[in-house]
Amino acid sequence: MVPFTSIAQANFTGITSYEPFYGHAEKAPQDWMVLRRFENAGRRYFLLVNPQTLDTKIADDGFYKITPMSYLQARKYFSSPPYIKVLAKAESKSVTIQDAGIERGMPKETGITLTADLCPSHRPLDRRIFTDIINGFKSVESPVPIALSVSGLWMKHHQPDIAWLKQLQANHEIYITWVNHSYNHRVSKTSPLKTNFLLEPGTDINYEVLETEKTMLANGLLPSVFFRFPGLVSDQQLVYKITGFGLIPIGTDAWLAKGQQPQAGSIVLIHGNGNEPVGVNDFIKLLQSKASSIANKQWLLYDLRETVEEDGSGR
Known part of the structure; x- marks a missing residue:
């Protein structure tokens, strides 16, 4: 199981613009699906899910290559892994x-x-x-x-x-x-x-x-x-x-x-x-x-x- 990252352990006490946001987060060795986007203290973050394991994590803007998608497009793109099933x-x-x-x-x-x-x-x-x-x-x-x-x-x-x-x-x-x-x-x-x-x-x-x-x-x-x-x-x-x-x-x-x-x-x-x-x-x-x-x-x-x-x- 994936442990908390240092970012995930942080207390995001100044969140703004928290919203559903879907897409493809690309970076080897594992691509993740984007679920949310928000800002905190002037920086942008994403909530991601690993479609293979159902683990979640918070990613800093810029760590992944983010391709925005509609919710239905994202479900279709990740249709094979267990998460969508x-x-x-x-x-x-x-x-x-x-x-x-x-x-x-x-x-x-x-x-x-x-x-x-x-x-x-x-x-x-x-x-x-x-x-x-x-x-x-x-x-x-x-x-x-x-x-x-x-x-x-x-x-x-x-x-x-x-x-x-x-x-x-x-x-x-x-x-x-x-x-x-x-x-x-x-x-x-x-x-x-x-x-x-x-x-x-x-x-x-x-x-x-x-x-x-x-x-x-x-x-x-x-x-x-x-x-x-x-x-x-x-x-x-x-x-x-x-x-x-x-x-x-x-x-x-x-x-x-x-x-x-x-x-x-x-x-x-x-x-x-x-x-x-x-x-x-x-x-x-x-x-x-x-x-x-x-x-x-x-x-x-x-x-x-x-x-x-x-x-x-x-x-």
């Missing part, structure tokens, strides 16, 4: 109002992909998740991969938690894939699903997506190419709006707090924002039950990019 697979699962997108991966061995959602919350981060996976896997898997679906409002109010997570990553104890979970994450207790969450009338989807990415970058976090719908709620039109940003919707087939049991290859969902302790408790029990399998490397945690990349490659 996974995007297309997510679009093929766009009809259901709940849990559209990629629901499970295809690991080579038995195990799961762990995703934890950080919806807006006044409670502190549930740090047991991280200390337990570090302790549970330290002898067989380090750093331990986890995908965190982060909302803009959670980042705004949880600076100490962000600093703690960044330190764990800097210490190579965990490896975080930062998933876009929208900025406001609005929810109504009374509205039906078809007008709830991001389907609420008047929602500015450009703001919800792009402002979250800007907030990630301002906090020194590297946006990935993944998106998780708040409440896992969407419709077909919304799915295509998200893939139109070059983002891959990620669902789940094992929301632990709802009693869904993980299978081999499951994308497991828990909430790490302190609002769903039952799901965290269930995950900790799952870890304890798999202790011997973990020790024998027969039950592992998988990187979200690797599992969906393998699935999208047709293997």
